[in-house]
Amino acid sequence: MSKPKPIEYADASPEVRAVFDDIMTRRNVPDVNNFWKYLANDPKTLKRTWESLKDVMAPGALDPLVKEMIYVAVSVTNNCGYCIASHSASAAKAGMSPEQFAELMAVVGMANETNRLVNGYRVPIDPQFE
Amino acid sequence: MSKPKPIEYADASPEVRAVFDDIMTRRNVPDVNNFWKYLANDPKTLKRTWESLKDVMAPGALDPLVKEMIYVAVSVTNNCGYCIASHSASAAKAGMSPEQFAELMAVVGMANETNRLVNGYRVPIDPQFE
Amino acid sequence: MSKPKPIEYADASPEVRAVFDDIMTRRNVPDVNNFWKYLANDPKTLKRTWESLKDVMAPGALDPLVKEMIYVAVSVTNNCGYCIASHSASAAKAGMSPEQFAELMAVVGMANETNRLVNGYRVPIDPQFE
Amino acid sequence: MSKPKPIEYADASPEVRAVFDDIMTRRNVPDVNNFWKYLANDPKTLKRTWESLKDVMAPGALDPLVKEMIYVAVSVTNNCGYCIASHSASAAKAGMSPEQFAELMAVVGMANETNRLVNGYRVPIDPQFE
Amino acid sequence: MSKPKPIEYADASPEVRAVFDDIMTRRNVPDVNNFWKYLANDPKTLKRTWESLKDVMAPGALDPLVKEMIYVAVSVTNNCGYCIASHSASAAKAGMSPEQFAELMAVVGMANETNRLVNGYRVPIDPQFE
Amino acid sequence: MSKPKPIEYADASPEVRAVFDDIMTRRNVPDVNNFWKYLANDPKTLKRTWESLKDVMAPGALDPLVKEMIYVAVSVTNNCGYCIASHSASAAKAGMSPEQFAELMAVVGMANETNRLVNGYRVPIDPQFE
Numbered sequence: 001m002s003k004p005k006p007i008e009y010a011d012a013s014p015e016v017r018a019v020f021d022d023i024m025t026r027r028n029v030p031d032v033n034n035f036w037k038y039l040a041n042d043p044k045t046l047k048r049t050w051e052s053l054k055d056v057m058a059p060g061a062l063d064p065l066v067k068e069m070i071y072v073a074v075s076v077t078n079n080c081g082y083c084i085a086s087h088s089a090s091a092a093k094a095g096m097s098p099e100q101f102a103e104l105m106a107v108v109g110m111a112n113e114t115n116r117l118v119n120g121y122r123v124p125i126d127p128q129f130e
Numbered sequence: 131m132s133k134p135k136p137i138e139y140a141d142a143s144p145e146v147r148a149v150f151d152d153i154m155t156r157r158n159v160p161d162v163n164n165f166w167k168y169l170a171n172d173p174k175t176l177k178r179t180w181e182s183l184k185d186v187m188a189p190g191a192l193d194p195l196v197k198e199m200i201y202v203a204v205s206v207t208n209n210c211g212y213c214i215a216s217h218s219a220s221a222a223k224a225g226m227s228p229e230q231f232a233e234l235m236a237v238v239g240m241a242n243e244t245n246r247l248v249n250g251y252r253v254p255i256d257p258q259f260e
Numbered sequence: 261m262s263k264p265k266p267i268e269y270a271d272a273s274p275e276v277r278a279v280f281d282d283i284m285t286r287r288n289v290p291d292v293n294n295f296w297k298y299l300a301n302d303p304k305t306l307k308r309t310w311e312s313l314k315d316v317m318a319p320g321a322l323d324p325l326v327k328e329m330i331y332v333a334v335s336v337t338n339n340c341g342y343c344i345a346s347h348s349a350s351a352a353k354a355g356m357s358p359e360q361f362a363e364l365m366a367v368v369g370m371a372n373e374t375n376r377l378v379n380g381y382r383v384p385i386d387p388q389f390e
Numbered sequence: 391m392s393k394p395k396p397i398e399y400a401d402a403s404p405e406v407r408a409v410f411d412d413i414m415t416r417r418n419v420p421d422v423n424n425f426w427k428y429l430a431n432d433p434k435t436l437k438r439t440w441e442s443l444k445d446v447m448a449p450g451a452l453d454p455l456v457k458e459m460i461y462v463a464v465s466v467t468n469n470c471g472y473c474i475a476s477h478s479a480s481a482a483k484a485g486m487s488p489e490q491f492a493e494l495m496a497v498v499g500m501a502n503e504t505n506r507l508v509n510g511y512r513v514p515i516d517p518q519f520e
Numbered sequence: 521m522s523k524p525k526p527i528e529y530a531d532a533s534p535e536v537r538a539v540f541d542d543i544m545t546r547r548n549v550p551d552v553n554n555f556w557k558y559l560a561n562d563p564k565t566l567k568r569t570w571e572s573l574k575d576v577m578a579p580g581a582l583d584p585l586v587k588e589m590i591y592v593a594v595s596v597t598n599n600c601g602y603c604i605a606s607h608s609a610s611a612a613k614a615g616m617s618p619e620q621f622a623e624l625m626a627v628v629g630m631a632n633e634t635n636r637l638v639n640g641y642r643v644p645i646d647p648q649f650e
Numbered sequence: 651m652s653k654p655k656p657i658e659y660a661d662a663s664p665e666v667r668a669v670f671d672d673i674m675t676r677r678n679v680p681d682v683n684n685f686w687k688y689l690a691n692d693p694k695t696l697k698r699t700w701e702s703l704k705d706v707m708a709p710g711a712l713d714p715l716v717k718e719m720i721y722v723a724v725s726v727t728n729n730c731g732y733c734i735a736s737h738s739a740s741a742a743k744a745g746m747s748p749e750q751f752a753e754l755m756a757v758v759g760m761a762n763e764t765n766r767l768v769n770g771y772r773v774p775i776d777p778q779f780e
Binding site for chain 2: 100
Binding site: 263264293294295298299301305309312313316317320321322326327329330331333334335337338340341342343345346347348349357359360362363364366367368370371372373374375377378379381382383384385386388389390 | 393394423424425428429431435439442443446447450451452456457459460461463464465467468470471472473475476477478479487489490492493494496497498500501502503504505507508509511512513514515516518519520
C-alpha cells in the first residue's frame with residue numbers, strides 16, 4: 001500500500017459513481033471535492049459517511065449555518081487543516097459573515113483556554129450542573 | 131502547594147469580591163460557580179478571564195445560544211467534564227432544546243470522525259478552498 | 261482480562277520489587293504510588309518507563325522544577341487527571357510556589373487559546389521562523 | 391468569506407495600528423509576525439489577545455524563558471506547527487540553549503507517553519495527591 | 521434541558537426498542553449498556569450509530585479482536601474513560617490476553633511520545649513516504 | 651537555537667553512528683529516515699527512543715503488523731502527518747493490505763466519533779466494566 005490516491009469519476013466503479021452523482025446533484029457542483037475522492041478507496045465507508053453526513057447536516061432543530069460553524073469549531077480544536085478549509089468554505093456558502101467567523105474563533109479560543117484552566121485547577125462539578 | 135481549593139466570597143479579597151459581585155449581578159445568581167471560586171486563587175487570571183468571557187460571549191454577530199453550543203462542542207471534543215456540564219447548563223438556560231442538543235452532539239461526533247478520515251487518507255486541500 | 265488491578269509489593273515478583281525498591285530509595289518514600297503499582301502488571305514496561313523517567317527528569321540543562329512544570333503543562337493540555345494530581349504534587353515538592361502554579365496555568369491556558377486562533381485563521385509560518 | 395488574509399500595517403485601521411505599534415515597540419522589531427496580521431481581521435480579538443499575552447508572558451514568579459518553554463510544550467502536544475515555530479524562536483531569543491530544547495522535548499515526549507499509560511491502566515489518584 | 525438521563529427498555533419507544541432488541545440479540549446479552557441507553561435520547565443517532573458500528577466492527581480484512589484493540593488505542597489517546605472501560609471489556613471478550621493488553625498499552629504510549637518528538641523537531645516527510 | 655536540522659551519517663558522532671548503524675542493519679536499509687536524523691540532535695534521546703522502539707515494536711503477544719496499525723491509529727487521532735506517513739509505510743511493509751487500511755481508518759473514525767458522543771451525553775461506566 002502506497003500513499004492513498006484520489007479516485008476520479010472517470011475511474012470510479014458504478015457504486016462509487018452513484019455516491020459521487022448524489023453529492024454533485026445535491027450540492028449542485030460539477031465535481032466532488034478531494035475528501036470524497038480519497039474516501040472512494042473504500043466504497044463502503046464512502047457511502048456510509050455520505051449518508052450519515054447528509055442526515056446529520058440537514059436542516060433540523062439547528063440550521064445548516066450553525067451546524068457548519070460547529071464543524072469548524074471541532075476541526076479548529078483538532079487542527080485538521082483540510083477540514084478547517086473545507087468547512088469554513090461551507091459555512092461561508094451557508095451565509096457566515098466575517099464578523100460571525102471572528103466571533104466563532106474567539107469562542108473556540110476561549111473554550112480551549114478555560115477547558116485547561118478547569119483541568120489544572122481540578123474544579124469539581126457544582127451540584128446544580130449534575 | 132496542595133490541591134487547589136475554592137475561595138468562598140466570605141474569605142475573598144476585595145479584588146476578588148469585585149469580580150464575584152459583577153458575575154452575580156450580571157447572571158442574577160446568588161453565588162458564583164466553582165470555576166470562579168477556584169480561579170480566585172489567582173485574582174489576576176480571575177479578572178482577565180471574566181472580562182474576556184463577558185466580551186466574547188456577549189450577543190454580537192452570533193447569538194448567545196449559538197456561542198454556548200460552540201463552547202459545548204469544543205469541551206466535548208476536549209473531554210472537559212466540568213466544562214461540558216456547566217456549558218450544557220448555560221446553553222439550556224439560553225434556550226437549547228433537547229432536539230438541538232441531540233443535533234449538536236451528532237455534528238460534533240461526525241466532525242471528530244471525518245477529521246480523522248481526512249488525516250488518515252492524507253487528503254490535500256482542494257484549490258477552491260485555498 | 262478484567263479491569264487492571266494494582267500490584268502491591270508483597271505480591272510482586274523479584275523483578276518488579278527491584279524497580280519498586282529503586283523508586284522508594286531514590287524518592288525516599290515508604291511506598292510507590294499507584295502509577296507504578298498498575299504498571300507492574302507489565303514488568304518490562306514498568307522497568308523501561310522507570311529507567312526512562314529517571315533519565316529524563318534528572319537535573320540537566322533544565323532544573324527538576326522546570327521539568328515538573330512542563331509535565332504539568334502537558335498533562336493539563338491532555339486532561340490526564342491522575343497526571344495533573346501527581347505531577348502538581350511533584351512540582352510542589354520541587355519548590356513550586358502558588359504564584360508559580362498560577363502563572364503556569366495562565367500560560368497553558370493562553371497557549372491552548374492561541375494555538376486554536378492560529379489554526380482557525382490558517383496562519384502561515386513567517387520566513388524568519390523557518 | 392474567503393480564506394483569511396493578513397492585514398498589513400499600511401492597510402490597517404488606527405485601532406489595529408495602535409496594537410501593531412505597541413508590539414513593534416515592546417519587541418523592538420520592524421514588523422509584527424503573521425499571527426498578529428491575521429488576527430487583525432478581528433480588531434477586538436487582536437487587542438484582547440495582545441493585552442492578555444503581554445500580561446501572561448511578562449516576567450513574574452516564572453521567568454520569560456520558562457514561560458516560552460511551557461508555550462512550546464503545549465504547542466508540541468497540540469501539534470500547532472506555526473506555534474511551535476514561533477515560540478521555539480521566542481524561547482531561543484530568551485536564551486534557550488540546544489541542550490535545554492532537547493530536554494524540553496524529552497520531557498514533553500515522556501509526559502505524553504505516561505499520560506496514556508495512566509489512561510489505559512485506569513490508575514486511580516492516590517490519597518496523598520488529593 | 522437537564523443532565524442527560526438513560527432511557528430504559530420499559531420506557532423506550534418502539535423505534536428505540538427495535539435497536540435495543542437487535543443489540544441484545546446479536547450480543548446475546550440481557551440488557552444494553554449505558555452508551556445505548558443515553559444515545560436513546562436521540563433515536564435517529566442511536567439507530568445510525570448502531571448500524572454503523574455493526575458494519576465497521578464486523579469481521580472483515582481485520583478480525584474483531586484487532587478492531588477492538590484499535591478502538592482502545594484511540595480511546596486511550598483521547599482519554600475517554602467510559603470508552604476505555606467498555607472497549608477493554610469487548611477486547612477481553614474477543615480474546616485479548618493480559619500480555620496483548622500490555623503490549624497494546626506500550627505501543628500506544630510510544631506512539632504518543634514519538635508523535636510529539638516529531639512535532640517538536642519539525643521533521644519533514646521523507647520522499648519515500650510520499 | 652534555529653530550526654532543528656537533520657544530522658547526516660557523515661557528520662554524526664560515533665555515538666550517533668552506532669545507533670544509525672543498528673537501525674540500518676536491523677531494517678536492512680541504506681539510510682535512516684528523517685525522524686532519526688533530527689533526533690540525533692539529542693544523542694541520549696536518540697538512543698533511548700531507538701532502544702525503546704526496538705523493544706516495544708518487536709514481535710510478541712501481538713504481531714508487528716498489528717502493532718504498526720495501532721501506531722497509525724494513534725498518529726491519525728493526533729494528526730501527526732509525519733507519523734501517519736512513516737507508520738503507514740511500515741504497516742504496508744509488514745503486510746497491510748488496502749482492505750485492512752480501509753477498515754483501520756473506519757474503526758479509527760468511529761472510535762473518535764463515539765468517544766465524543768460518550769463525553770457529550772456524560773455516560774457513566776456500567777458496573778460490569780468496573
